[in-house]
Amino acid sequence: MKDLQEILAIARAVGWGAAEILQSYYHGTAKDSNLNVQYKQNEPVTVADVTVSQYILQKLQAALGREDFAYISEETYQSELNKDSQSGADWVWIIDPLDGTRGFIEKTGDYAVHIALVKEHRPVLAVVAIPEAEKLYYATKNGGTFVESRKSSNLLQLSFNNTTKHPEELTIVVSRSHRNQKLNYLLEHLPSYHQKSVGSVGCKITTILEQQADLYISLSGKSAPKDWDIAAPELILTEAGGKFTHFDGTALQYNTRDINQWGGLLASNGQHHETLCQQAQEILAQFERL
Template sequence: MMPAHQPLPSGIALEALLVELRRLSWGAADILLAYGRGEQPPYGFARALSVEEGGEGPVSAADLAVNRWLLDGLAGAFPAAAWTVLSEETAKEQLTPGEPLAAEWLWILDPLDGTKDFLQGTGEYAVHLALVHRGEPVLGVVLLPEMEELWLGVMATLSGGAGEAWCENRAGDRQPVRFSGRRALGELVLVASRNHRDQRLEQLLAALVLGDTRAIGSVGGKVATILRGETDLYISLSGKSAPKDWDMAAPEAVLRAAGGAFSHADGRPLAYNSGDVRQAGCLVASHGLSHLELCQKVAVAMASIDPGFRL
Protein backbone atom coordinates (compact mmCIF):
# COMPACT_ATOMS: atom_id res chain seq x y z
CA MET A 1 0.00 0.00 0.00
CA MET A 2 1.36 3.43 -0.93
CA PRO A 3 1.77 5.84 1.99
CA ALA A 4 -0.89 8.50 2.29
CA HIS A 5 -0.27 11.94 0.85
CA GLN A 6 0.99 14.22 3.62
CA PRO A 7 0.74 17.92 2.81
CA LEU A 8 3.12 20.47 4.24
CA PRO A 9 2.24 22.36 7.43
CA SER A 10 -0.69 24.75 7.13
CA GLY A 11 0.04 27.79 5.00
CA ILE A 12 3.15 26.33 3.30
CA ALA A 13 3.02 25.67 -0.44
CA LEU A 14 5.59 23.31 -1.93
CA GLU A 15 6.58 25.52 -4.86
CA ALA A 16 6.98 28.58 -2.63
CA LEU A 17 9.12 26.52 -0.28
CA LEU A 18 11.34 25.31 -3.13
CA VAL A 19 11.81 28.88 -4.34
CA GLU A 20 13.03 29.93 -0.90
CA LEU A 21 15.27 26.87 -0.55
CA ARG A 22 16.93 27.75 -3.84
CA ARG A 23 17.62 31.29 -2.63
CA LEU A 24 18.98 30.11 0.69
CA SER A 25 21.10 27.40 -0.92
CA TRP A 26 22.86 29.63 -3.41
CA GLY A 27 23.36 32.23 -0.71
CA ALA A 28 25.00 29.54 1.42
CA ALA A 29 27.20 28.63 -1.55
CA ASP A 30 28.38 32.23 -1.88
CA ILE A 31 29.23 32.36 1.82
CA LEU A 32 31.22 29.12 1.79
CA LEU A 33 33.04 29.94 -1.44
CA ALA A 34 34.12 33.28 -0.03
CA TYR A 35 35.42 31.81 3.23
CA GLY A 36 37.15 29.00 1.36
CA ARG A 37 39.00 31.51 -0.82
CA GLY A 38 39.84 33.89 1.99
CA GLU A 39 37.59 36.58 0.53
CA GLN A 40 35.10 38.92 2.17
CA PRO A 41 31.86 36.93 2.63
CA PRO A 42 28.55 38.44 1.50
CA TYR A 43 25.45 39.40 3.52
CA GLY A 44 27.40 41.27 6.19
CA PHE A 45 29.26 38.31 7.66
CA ALA A 46 32.71 39.00 9.10
CA ARG A 47 35.82 37.85 7.35
CA ALA A 48 37.57 35.04 9.22
CA LEU A 49 40.95 35.65 10.80
CA SER A 50 43.62 32.99 10.56
CA VAL A 51 44.47 30.86 13.56
CA GLU A 52 47.92 32.46 13.62
CA GLU A 53 46.27 35.85 14.14
CA GLY A 54 44.43 34.51 17.15
CA GLY A 55 41.06 34.81 15.47
CA GLU A 56 38.26 32.55 14.38
CA GLY A 57 39.32 29.95 11.84
CA PRO A 58 37.68 29.77 8.42
CA VAL A 59 35.80 26.52 9.11
CA SER A 60 34.08 27.64 12.30
CA ALA A 61 33.40 31.07 10.82
CA ALA A 62 31.90 29.52 7.68
CA ASP A 63 29.86 27.02 9.72
CA LEU A 64 28.40 29.73 11.91
CA ALA A 65 27.72 32.13 9.05
CA VAL A 66 25.87 29.57 6.92
CA ASN A 67 24.01 28.35 9.97
CA ARG A 68 22.80 31.88 10.75
CA TRP A 69 21.95 32.51 7.08
CA LEU A 70 19.76 29.37 6.92
CA LEU A 71 18.08 29.81 10.30
CA ASP A 72 17.28 33.48 9.70
CA GLY A 73 16.19 32.76 6.15
CA LEU A 74 13.69 30.07 7.09
CA ALA A 75 12.36 32.11 9.99
CA GLY A 76 12.00 35.24 7.87
CA ALA A 77 10.32 33.53 4.94
CA PHE A 78 7.95 31.38 7.00
CA PRO A 79 7.52 33.10 10.38
CA ALA A 80 4.35 31.21 11.34
CA ALA A 81 5.33 27.76 10.05
CA ALA A 82 4.52 24.89 12.38
CA TRP A 83 7.94 23.31 12.25
CA THR A 84 11.08 23.15 14.38
CA VAL A 85 14.61 23.65 13.07
CA LEU A 86 17.53 21.55 14.33
CA SER A 87 21.05 22.35 13.19
CA GLU A 88 24.34 20.66 13.93
CA GLU A 89 25.49 24.02 15.27
CA THR A 90 22.59 24.35 17.74
CA ALA A 91 22.10 20.69 18.68
CA LYS A 92 23.89 20.90 22.03
CA GLU A 93 21.54 23.62 23.20
CA GLN A 94 18.40 22.06 21.73
CA LEU A 95 18.71 18.37 22.53
CA THR A 96 18.37 16.35 25.71
CA PRO A 97 19.89 12.84 25.41
CA GLY A 98 17.22 10.18 25.02
CA GLU A 99 14.43 12.67 24.33
CA PRO A 100 13.15 13.41 20.81
CA LEU A 101 12.20 16.96 20.03
CA ALA A 102 8.46 17.59 20.31
CA ALA A 103 8.09 18.31 16.61
CA GLU A 104 5.87 16.67 14.01
CA TRP A 105 7.74 18.61 11.33
CA LEU A 106 11.48 19.07 11.79
CA TRP A 107 14.15 20.68 9.63
CA ILE A 108 17.55 19.02 10.08
CA LEU A 109 20.42 21.18 8.83
CA ASP A 110 24.14 20.70 8.36
CA PRO A 111 25.64 24.02 7.27
CA LEU A 112 28.96 22.40 6.34
CA ASP A 113 29.24 18.65 5.82
CA GLY A 114 32.85 17.72 5.11
CA THR A 115 34.86 20.16 7.20
CA LYS A 116 38.15 18.36 6.55
CA ASP A 117 37.57 18.64 2.81
CA PHE A 118 36.73 22.32 3.21
CA LEU A 119 40.03 22.85 5.03
CA GLN A 120 42.02 20.71 2.61
CA GLY A 121 40.59 22.50 -0.42
CA THR A 122 39.28 19.36 -2.14
CA GLY A 123 35.93 21.01 -2.89
CA GLU A 124 34.13 17.90 -1.65
CA TYR A 125 31.98 19.54 1.00
CA ALA A 126 28.22 20.11 1.04
CA VAL A 127 25.30 21.83 2.71
CA HIS A 128 22.40 19.62 3.85
CA LEU A 129 18.80 20.60 4.53
CA ALA A 130 16.12 18.00 5.18
CA LEU A 131 12.49 18.30 6.18
CA VAL A 132 11.48 15.36 8.35
CA HIS A 133 7.88 14.38 9.14
CA ARG A 134 7.37 12.07 12.12
CA GLY A 135 10.88 10.69 11.83
CA GLU A 136 11.00 10.24 8.04
CA PRO A 137 12.70 12.65 5.63
CA VAL A 138 10.25 13.88 3.00
CA LEU A 139 12.24 16.67 1.34
CA GLY A 140 15.98 16.95 0.88
CA VAL A 141 18.45 19.54 -0.35
CA VAL A 142 22.10 18.74 -1.01
CA LEU A 143 24.19 21.69 -2.18
CA LEU A 144 27.67 21.19 -3.64
CA PRO A 145 29.04 24.75 -3.85
CA GLU A 146 32.28 24.02 -5.70
CA MET A 147 30.46 22.00 -8.38
CA GLU A 148 27.58 24.49 -8.69
CA GLU A 149 25.11 21.65 -8.12
CA LEU A 150 21.88 21.87 -6.14
CA TRP A 151 20.22 18.48 -5.66
CA LEU A 152 16.57 18.52 -4.62
CA GLY A 153 14.38 15.55 -3.72
CA VAL A 154 10.67 15.48 -2.87
CA MET A 155 9.19 12.24 -1.58
CA ALA A 156 5.86 10.99 -2.92
CA THR A 157 4.29 11.36 0.53
CA LEU A 158 4.87 15.11 0.28
CA SER A 159 4.12 15.77 -3.38
CA GLY A 160 0.99 13.66 -3.66
CA GLY A 161 2.39 12.08 -6.84
CA ALA A 162 5.55 10.17 -7.61
CA GLY A 163 8.75 10.98 -5.77
CA GLU A 164 11.07 13.18 -7.78
CA ALA A 165 14.68 14.29 -7.58
CA TRP A 166 16.79 16.46 -9.85
CA CYS A 167 19.87 18.69 -10.03
CA GLU A 168 19.84 22.43 -10.73
CA ASN A 169 22.50 24.99 -11.51
CA ARG A 170 22.32 28.67 -10.55
CA ALA A 171 20.33 29.49 -13.68
CA GLY A 172 17.69 26.98 -12.66
CA ASP A 173 18.49 24.56 -15.47
CA ARG A 174 17.52 21.03 -14.44
CA GLN A 175 19.35 17.78 -15.00
CA PRO A 176 17.68 14.45 -14.20
CA VAL A 177 19.06 11.72 -12.00
CA ARG A 178 21.05 9.21 -14.06
CA PHE A 179 21.55 5.99 -12.13
CA SER A 180 23.93 3.53 -13.73
CA GLY A 181 22.51 0.30 -15.10
CA ARG A 182 25.04 -1.83 -13.24
CA ARG A 183 23.41 -4.69 -11.30
CA ALA A 184 25.93 -7.48 -10.71
CA LEU A 185 27.86 -7.02 -7.45
CA GLY A 186 31.12 -7.56 -9.28
CA GLU A 187 30.36 -4.52 -11.44
CA LEU A 188 29.14 -2.12 -8.77
CA VAL A 189 31.25 0.93 -7.94
CA LEU A 190 31.36 1.90 -4.27
CA VAL A 191 31.95 5.41 -2.99
CA ALA A 192 33.63 5.47 0.41
CA SER A 193 34.94 7.99 2.91
CA ARG A 194 38.38 9.44 2.51
CA ASN A 195 38.72 10.37 6.19
CA HIS A 196 36.53 7.82 8.05
CA ARG A 197 37.67 4.26 7.34
CA ASP A 198 38.67 1.42 9.62
CA GLN A 199 39.92 -2.13 9.23
CA ARG A 200 36.42 -3.60 9.41
CA LEU A 201 35.31 -1.57 6.41
CA GLU A 202 38.35 -2.71 4.45
CA GLN A 203 37.50 -6.33 5.33
CA LEU A 204 33.88 -5.81 4.32
CA LEU A 205 34.84 -4.34 0.96
CA ALA A 206 37.18 -7.26 0.33
CA ALA A 207 34.39 -9.73 1.14
CA LEU A 208 31.93 -8.06 -1.21
CA VAL A 209 34.31 -8.20 -4.21
CA LEU A 210 32.86 -5.12 -5.88
CA GLY A 211 33.94 -3.67 -9.19
CA ASP A 212 35.71 -0.51 -8.05
CA THR A 213 35.95 2.04 -5.23
CA ARG A 214 36.10 5.83 -5.17
CA ALA A 215 36.84 8.12 -2.23
CA ILE A 216 34.75 11.28 -1.74
CA GLY A 217 34.44 13.64 1.24
CA SER A 218 30.94 14.58 2.40
CA VAL A 219 27.98 12.23 2.52
CA GLY A 220 26.08 14.57 0.23
CA GLY A 221 28.94 14.43 -2.25
CA LYS A 222 28.98 10.64 -2.07
CA VAL A 223 25.27 10.33 -2.76
CA ALA A 224 25.58 12.80 -5.63
CA THR A 225 28.01 10.43 -7.35
CA ILE A 226 25.31 7.73 -7.17
CA LEU A 227 22.72 10.14 -8.57
CA ARG A 228 25.04 10.98 -11.49
CA GLY A 229 25.65 7.28 -12.20
CA GLU A 230 29.36 7.52 -11.43
CA THR A 231 29.05 5.12 -8.49
CA ASP A 232 26.35 2.74 -7.26
CA LEU A 233 26.54 2.39 -3.50
CA TYR A 234 27.82 3.86 -0.26
CA ILE A 235 28.37 2.00 3.02
CA SER A 236 28.66 3.70 6.40
CA LEU A 237 30.13 1.41 9.05
CA SER A 238 30.33 3.04 12.46
CA GLY A 239 33.56 2.82 14.36
CA LYS A 240 34.45 4.85 17.45
CA SER A 241 32.01 7.48 16.30
CA ALA A 242 28.89 7.44 14.14
CA PRO A 243 27.42 9.86 11.61
CA LYS A 244 24.57 12.00 12.89
CA ASP A 245 21.05 12.82 11.73
CA TRP A 246 22.30 15.92 9.89
CA ASP A 247 24.82 13.85 7.92
CA MET A 248 22.24 11.44 6.53
CA ALA A 249 18.76 13.00 6.39
CA ALA A 250 19.12 15.22 3.30
CA PRO A 251 21.15 12.75 1.20
CA GLU A 252 18.67 9.99 2.08
CA ALA A 253 15.68 12.12 1.07
CA VAL A 254 17.17 12.99 -2.32
CA LEU A 255 18.32 9.43 -3.04
CA ARG A 256 15.03 7.80 -2.07
CA ALA A 257 12.98 10.43 -3.90
CA ALA A 258 14.95 9.48 -7.02
CA GLY A 259 14.04 5.81 -6.59
CA GLY A 260 17.21 4.70 -4.82
CA ALA A 261 17.45 2.96 -1.45
CA PHE A 262 18.95 3.86 1.92
CA SER A 263 18.66 1.49 4.89
CA HIS A 264 20.46 -0.46 7.58
CA ALA A 265 22.07 -3.61 6.26
CA ASP A 266 19.33 -5.66 7.96
CA GLY A 267 16.69 -3.74 6.03
CA ARG A 268 15.59 -1.42 8.84
CA PRO A 269 14.87 2.16 7.77
CA LEU A 270 16.83 5.01 9.26
CA ALA A 271 14.96 6.86 12.00
CA TYR A 272 15.37 10.56 12.76
CA ASN A 273 14.58 12.58 15.87
CA SER A 274 14.60 9.36 17.88
CA GLY A 275 16.30 10.78 20.97
CA ASP A 276 19.71 9.65 19.71
CA VAL A 277 21.14 11.64 16.80
CA ARG A 278 23.74 8.97 16.04
CA GLN A 279 23.09 6.94 12.90
CA ALA A 280 25.04 3.97 14.16
CA GLY A 281 25.43 0.53 12.63
CA CYS A 282 25.97 -0.50 9.03
CA LEU A 283 24.08 1.74 6.61
CA VAL A 284 23.78 1.01 2.91
CA ALA A 285 22.79 3.56 0.26
CA SER A 286 22.44 2.49 -3.36
CA HIS A 287 20.77 3.10 -6.70
CA GLY A 288 18.34 0.39 -5.60
CA LEU A 289 18.84 -2.11 -8.41
CA SER A 290 20.66 -4.67 -6.22
CA HIS A 291 19.89 -3.30 -2.78
CA LEU A 292 18.34 -6.40 -1.21
CA GLU A 293 21.09 -8.72 -2.45
CA LEU A 294 23.72 -6.23 -1.40
CA CYS A 295 22.32 -5.89 2.12
CA GLN A 296 22.14 -9.65 2.53
CA LYS A 297 25.79 -10.05 1.55
CA VAL A 298 26.83 -7.22 3.85
CA ALA A 299 24.97 -8.83 6.76
CA VAL A 300 26.60 -12.22 6.17
CA ALA A 301 30.05 -10.68 5.87
CA MET A 302 29.65 -8.57 9.03
CA ALA A 303 28.54 -11.62 11.03
CA SER A 304 32.01 -13.03 10.35
CA ILE A 305 34.01 -9.80 10.55
CA ASP A 306 32.47 -8.50 13.78
CA PRO A 307 30.14 -11.05 15.45
CA GLY A 308 27.49 -9.36 17.57
CA PHE A 309 27.76 -6.05 15.74
CA ARG A 310 24.26 -4.51 15.46
CA LEU A 311 23.60 -3.63 11.86
Protein backbone atom coordinates in the same frame (compact mmCIF):
# COMPACT_ATOMS: atom_id res chain seq x y z
CA MET B 1 1.41 27.00 6.87
CA LYS B 2 2.76 27.40 3.32
CA ASP B 3 2.46 24.44 0.97
CA LEU B 4 5.46 22.22 0.32
CA GLN B 5 6.37 23.77 -3.03
CA GLU B 6 6.45 27.26 -1.50
CA ILE B 7 8.63 25.94 1.31
CA LEU B 8 10.88 24.23 -1.24
CA ALA B 9 11.37 27.49 -3.14
CA ILE B 10 12.49 29.15 0.11
CA ALA B 11 14.86 26.27 0.94
CA ARG B 12 16.39 26.32 -2.55
CA ALA B 13 17.12 30.04 -2.31
CA VAL B 14 18.64 29.54 1.14
CA GLY B 15 20.74 26.67 -0.19
CA TRP B 16 22.19 28.83 -2.97
CA GLY B 17 22.89 31.65 -0.51
CA ALA B 18 24.65 29.26 1.86
CA ALA B 19 26.74 27.89 -1.02
CA GLU B 20 27.87 31.40 -1.95
CA ILE B 21 29.00 32.13 1.60
CA LEU B 22 30.96 28.88 1.79
CA GLN B 23 32.65 29.60 -1.53
CA SER B 24 33.71 33.02 -0.29
CA TYR B 25 35.55 31.37 2.61
CA TYR B 26 36.84 28.49 0.50
CA HIS B 27 38.35 30.80 -2.13
CA GLY B 28 39.51 33.45 0.34
CA THR B 29 37.22 36.25 -0.87
CA ALA B 30 35.26 36.64 2.38
CA LYS B 31 35.81 39.85 4.32
CA ASP B 32 37.69 37.84 6.91
CA SER B 33 38.63 34.48 5.40
CA ASN B 34 40.49 33.17 8.47
CA LEU B 35 38.74 29.85 9.15
CA ASN B 36 39.79 29.78 12.83
CA VAL B 37 39.68 25.97 12.94
CA GLN B 38 38.73 24.42 16.27
CA TYR B 39 37.98 20.83 17.21
CA LYS B 40 34.91 19.38 18.94
CA GLN B 41 35.07 15.66 19.73
CA ASN B 42 37.95 15.32 17.24
CA GLU B 43 35.90 16.90 14.43
CA PRO B 44 36.94 20.26 12.95
CA VAL B 45 34.68 23.30 13.12
CA THR B 46 35.39 26.54 11.27
CA VAL B 47 34.04 30.07 11.21
CA ALA B 48 32.40 29.12 7.91
CA ASP B 49 30.38 26.34 9.63
CA VAL B 50 29.07 28.77 12.24
CA THR B 51 28.43 31.66 9.84
CA VAL B 52 26.46 29.52 7.40
CA SER B 53 24.49 27.87 10.20
CA GLN B 54 23.43 31.31 11.43
CA TYR B 55 22.54 32.36 7.87
CA ILE B 56 20.36 29.30 7.18
CA LEU B 57 18.54 29.49 10.51
CA GLN B 58 17.95 33.22 10.18
CA LYS B 59 16.56 32.93 6.64
CA LEU B 60 14.33 29.93 7.32
CA GLN B 61 12.99 31.28 10.59
CA ALA B 62 12.33 34.73 9.05
CA ALA B 63 10.34 33.13 6.23
CA LEU B 64 8.63 30.30 8.12
CA GLY B 65 8.68 31.21 11.80
CA ARG B 66 8.91 28.92 14.82
CA GLU B 67 5.25 28.12 15.41
CA ASP B 68 4.98 25.26 12.90
CA PHE B 69 8.63 24.21 12.72
CA ALA B 70 11.49 23.19 14.97
CA TYR B 71 15.10 23.57 13.86
CA ILE B 72 18.11 21.33 14.41
CA SER B 73 21.48 22.45 13.06
CA GLU B 74 24.79 20.70 13.63
CA GLU B 75 26.37 23.88 14.96
CA THR B 76 23.60 24.75 17.43
CA TYR B 77 22.40 21.34 18.53
CA GLN B 78 22.69 20.63 22.24
CA SER B 79 21.39 17.19 23.09
CA GLU B 80 20.37 17.89 26.66
CA LEU B 81 18.36 20.96 25.67
CA ASN B 82 16.82 19.54 22.51
CA LYS B 83 16.16 15.85 22.92
CA ASP B 84 12.78 16.34 24.59
CA SER B 85 11.51 19.51 22.90
CA GLN B 86 12.69 18.87 19.34
CA SER B 87 11.68 15.23 19.07
CA GLY B 88 8.08 16.17 19.86
CA ALA B 89 7.72 18.58 16.94
CA ASP B 90 5.75 17.45 13.88
CA TRP B 91 7.87 19.38 11.36
CA VAL B 92 11.61 19.67 11.96
CA TRP B 93 14.34 21.23 9.85
CA ILE B 94 17.57 19.22 10.06
CA ILE B 95 20.54 21.22 8.80
CA ASP B 96 24.21 20.63 8.13
CA PRO B 97 25.64 24.01 7.09
CA LEU B 98 28.95 22.46 6.02
CA ASP B 99 29.09 18.72 5.42
CA GLY B 100 32.70 17.73 4.74
CA THR B 101 34.56 20.26 6.87
CA ARG B 102 37.84 18.34 6.51
CA GLY B 103 37.61 18.50 2.73
CA PHE B 104 36.74 22.18 3.01
CA ILE B 105 39.86 22.86 5.09
CA GLU B 106 42.08 20.66 2.92
CA LYS B 107 40.73 22.22 -0.31
CA THR B 108 39.58 18.93 -1.87
CA GLY B 109 36.36 20.53 -3.12
CA ASP B 110 34.29 17.81 -1.40
CA TYR B 111 31.88 19.78 0.77
CA ALA B 112 28.13 20.37 0.74
CA VAL B 113 25.16 22.08 2.34
CA HIS B 114 22.35 19.85 3.63
CA ILE B 115 18.86 21.16 4.40
CA ALA B 116 16.10 18.63 5.13
CA LEU B 117 12.53 18.96 6.39
CA VAL B 118 11.41 15.94 8.41
CA LYS B 119 7.85 14.99 9.34
CA GLU B 120 7.08 12.02 11.60
CA HIS B 121 10.73 10.91 11.55
CA ARG B 122 11.06 10.78 7.74
CA PRO B 123 12.32 13.44 5.26
CA VAL B 124 9.71 15.08 3.04
CA LEU B 125 11.86 17.83 1.51
CA ALA B 126 15.58 18.07 0.88
CA VAL B 127 18.18 20.41 -0.59
CA VAL B 128 21.81 19.44 -1.12
CA ALA B 129 24.06 22.14 -2.56
CA ILE B 130 27.53 21.26 -3.91
CA PRO B 131 29.23 24.66 -4.12
CA GLU B 132 32.34 23.70 -6.10
CA ALA B 133 30.21 21.87 -8.71
CA GLU B 134 27.85 24.88 -8.73
CA LYS B 135 24.89 22.49 -8.50
CA LEU B 136 21.93 22.23 -6.19
CA TYR B 137 19.91 19.02 -5.87
CA TYR B 138 16.43 19.06 -4.40
CA ALA B 139 13.55 16.69 -3.82
CA THR B 140 10.15 16.39 -2.20
CA LYS B 141 8.48 13.18 -1.10
CA ASN B 142 6.87 11.54 -4.14
CA GLY B 143 7.91 14.54 -6.23
CA GLY B 144 11.12 13.33 -7.85
CA THR B 145 14.64 14.68 -7.66
CA PHE B 146 15.85 17.72 -9.58
CA VAL B 147 19.27 19.22 -10.10
CA GLU B 148 19.83 22.83 -11.05
CA SER B 149 22.76 25.02 -11.91
CA ARG B 150 22.61 28.78 -11.99
CA LYS B 151 21.24 28.58 -15.52
CA SER B 152 18.93 25.57 -15.67
CA SER B 153 16.82 23.07 -13.75
CA ASN B 154 16.22 19.54 -15.01
CA LEU B 155 14.47 16.51 -13.57
CA LEU B 156 17.09 13.98 -12.57
CA GLN B 157 15.90 10.38 -12.53
CA LEU B 158 18.19 7.41 -12.03
CA SER B 159 17.69 4.91 -14.83
CA PHE B 160 19.83 1.80 -15.07
CA ASN B 161 17.64 -0.34 -17.30
CA ASN B 162 20.29 -0.38 -20.01
CA THR B 163 23.33 -0.38 -17.75
CA THR B 164 22.75 -3.28 -15.37
CA LYS B 165 26.05 -4.36 -13.83
CA HIS B 166 27.20 -7.49 -12.09
CA PRO B 167 27.98 -6.95 -8.38
CA GLU B 168 31.73 -7.11 -8.99
CA GLU B 169 31.40 -4.28 -11.53
CA LEU B 170 29.83 -1.85 -9.08
CA THR B 171 31.83 1.11 -7.78
CA ILE B 172 31.71 1.91 -4.06
CA VAL B 173 32.21 5.53 -3.06
CA VAL B 174 34.21 5.59 0.18
CA SER B 175 35.27 8.14 2.76
CA ARG B 176 38.64 9.85 2.59
CA SER B 177 39.03 9.87 6.38
CA HIS B 178 36.34 7.95 8.33
CA ARG B 179 37.77 4.44 8.13
CA ASN B 180 38.32 1.64 10.65
CA GLN B 181 39.33 -2.02 10.68
CA LYS B 182 35.76 -3.34 10.50
CA LEU B 183 34.81 -1.12 7.55
CA ASN B 184 38.01 -2.00 5.70
CA TYR B 185 37.31 -5.69 6.21
CA LEU B 186 33.78 -5.25 4.87
CA LEU B 187 34.93 -3.33 1.80
CA GLU B 188 37.63 -5.90 1.08
CA HIS B 189 35.19 -8.82 1.17
CA LEU B 190 32.26 -7.39 -0.77
CA PRO B 191 32.15 -8.52 -4.41
CA SER B 192 32.38 -4.89 -5.57
CA TYR B 193 36.06 -4.05 -5.73
CA HIS B 194 36.09 -0.69 -7.53
CA GLN B 195 36.42 2.18 -5.05
CA LYS B 196 36.20 5.95 -5.46
CA SER B 197 37.30 8.22 -2.59
CA VAL B 198 35.05 11.22 -1.95
CA GLY B 199 34.57 13.38 1.15
CA SER B 200 31.17 14.55 2.47
CA VAL B 201 28.08 12.35 2.49
CA GLY B 202 26.31 14.85 0.25
CA CYS B 203 29.10 14.63 -2.32
CA LYS B 204 29.10 10.83 -2.10
CA ILE B 205 25.37 10.59 -2.79
CA THR B 206 25.48 13.07 -5.66
CA THR B 207 28.33 11.00 -7.12
CA ILE B 208 25.83 8.11 -7.25
CA LEU B 209 23.18 10.39 -8.75
CA GLU B 210 25.62 11.46 -11.44
CA GLN B 211 26.32 7.76 -12.15
CA GLN B 212 30.01 8.05 -11.24
CA ALA B 213 29.53 5.42 -8.51
CA ASP B 214 26.91 2.86 -7.56
CA LEU B 215 26.82 2.54 -3.79
CA TYR B 216 27.99 3.96 -0.47
CA ILE B 217 28.36 2.19 2.86
CA SER B 218 28.39 3.77 6.32
CA LEU B 219 29.41 1.66 9.30
CA SER B 220 29.38 3.22 12.73
CA GLY B 221 32.21 2.52 15.14
CA LYS B 222 32.98 4.64 18.19
CA SER B 223 30.87 7.33 16.54
CA ALA B 224 28.14 7.34 13.92
CA PRO B 225 26.86 9.73 11.26
CA LYS B 226 24.28 12.15 12.57
CA ASP B 227 20.80 12.99 11.32
CA TRP B 228 22.11 16.08 9.53
CA ASP B 229 24.67 14.01 7.64
CA ILE B 230 22.08 11.69 6.15
CA ALA B 231 18.53 13.12 5.99
CA ALA B 232 18.86 15.41 2.96
CA PRO B 233 21.13 13.08 0.94
CA GLU B 234 18.76 10.17 1.57
CA LEU B 235 15.75 11.89 0.05
CA ILE B 236 17.50 13.17 -3.08
CA LEU B 237 18.75 9.62 -3.71
CA THR B 238 15.52 7.75 -3.05
CA GLU B 239 13.35 10.20 -4.98
CA ALA B 240 15.62 9.67 -7.98
CA GLY B 241 15.07 5.91 -7.80
CA GLY B 242 17.86 4.82 -5.46
CA LYS B 243 17.70 3.13 -2.06
CA PHE B 244 19.10 4.05 1.35
CA THR B 245 18.47 1.65 4.23
CA HIS B 246 19.96 -0.13 7.21
CA PHE B 247 21.66 -3.43 6.35
CA ASP B 248 18.52 -5.24 7.54
CA GLY B 249 16.43 -3.31 5.03
CA THR B 250 14.65 -1.07 7.51
CA ALA B 251 14.14 2.64 6.84
CA LEU B 252 16.19 5.29 8.62
CA GLN B 253 14.45 7.33 11.31
CA TYR B 254 15.19 10.98 12.09
CA ASN B 255 14.36 13.37 14.91
CA THR B 256 14.27 10.60 17.49
CA ARG B 257 15.83 10.86 20.93
CA ASP B 258 19.18 9.83 19.43
CA ILE B 259 20.71 11.97 16.69
CA ASN B 260 23.14 9.18 15.75
CA GLN B 261 22.52 6.78 12.87
CA TRP B 262 24.04 3.64 14.38
CA GLY B 263 24.82 0.39 12.62
CA GLY B 264 25.35 -0.33 8.94
CA LEU B 265 23.76 1.82 6.25
CA LEU B 266 23.80 1.17 2.54
CA ALA B 267 22.93 3.71 -0.17
CA SER B 268 22.74 2.58 -3.77
CA ASN B 269 21.32 3.24 -7.19
CA GLY B 270 19.07 0.28 -6.48
CA GLN B 271 21.11 -2.40 -8.23
CA HIS B 272 21.61 -5.51 -6.07
CA HIS B 273 20.67 -3.45 -2.99
CA GLU B 274 19.03 -6.22 -0.97
CA THR B 275 21.71 -8.77 -1.95
CA LEU B 276 24.50 -6.40 -0.91
CA CYS B 277 22.78 -5.70 2.41
CA GLN B 278 22.57 -9.43 3.11
CA GLN B 279 26.20 -9.96 2.11
CA ALA B 280 27.31 -7.08 4.33
CA GLN B 281 25.61 -8.66 7.34
CA GLU B 282 27.24 -12.02 6.61
CA ILE B 283 30.71 -10.46 6.19
CA LEU B 284 30.38 -8.55 9.47
CA ALA B 285 29.36 -11.78 11.22
CA GLN B 286 32.56 -13.34 9.88
CA PHE B 287 34.57 -10.38 11.17
CA GLU B 288 33.11 -10.76 14.66
CA ARG B 289 34.23 -14.41 14.71
CA LEU B 290 37.86 -13.52 13.94
